[in-house]
Amino acid sequence: MLNSRLQCSHREPRLISKMLLRQMTALVGLCLLPLLTGCGNTRTVYVQVPAVPLPANLTAETPQPYISDPLSYGDSLDLNVSLLSALGQCNVDKVDIRKIEDARSRVSE
Known part of the structure; x- marks a missing residue:
């Protein structure tokens, strides 16, 4: 009976730590998402190149x-x-x- 109590007591912190790990991963993912979408706003600018004279x-x-x-x-x-x-x-x-x-x-x- 002592063994069964120890196993139960070990499972509770594992479940809590798994939940916390998932939440932390989700928060990090949500924080990184705006950084990725910010790179999508590149603008193409064409610059006129002067004509090179013939030798x-x-x-x-x-x-x-x-x-x-x-x-x-x-x-x-x-x-x-x-x-x-x-x-x-x-x-x-x-x-x-x-x-x-x-x-x-x-x-x-």
């Missing part, structure tokens, strides 16, 4: 090759090579400008 080497004038006054056959071959290299440089500059414009359009979207 000066892309917009610089391509030098024209010199054309000698008495144009010989050998000079015309040299002139053709100079003209083709100037045309190739212009095309490279245009490709670089297109790449920059594509990057700008992707950023602005």
Whole structure:
């Protein structure tokens, strides 16, 4: 009989401590809930980014090759090579400008 009294006396504090633990957990949860909902009010602000100017080497004038006054056959071959290299440089500059414009359009979207 002594054993049964001890078991009963031990169960009462356990039940009370379980109830208190549940209440404390609920109170902590209720206190943390407003903190979680406060993070939901973020505002998106869009900032205008100034356009980056094109590099000066892309917009610089391509030098024209010199054309000698008495144009010989050998000079015309040299002139053709100079003209083709100037045309190739212009095309490279245009490709670089297109790449920059594509990057700008992707950023602005």
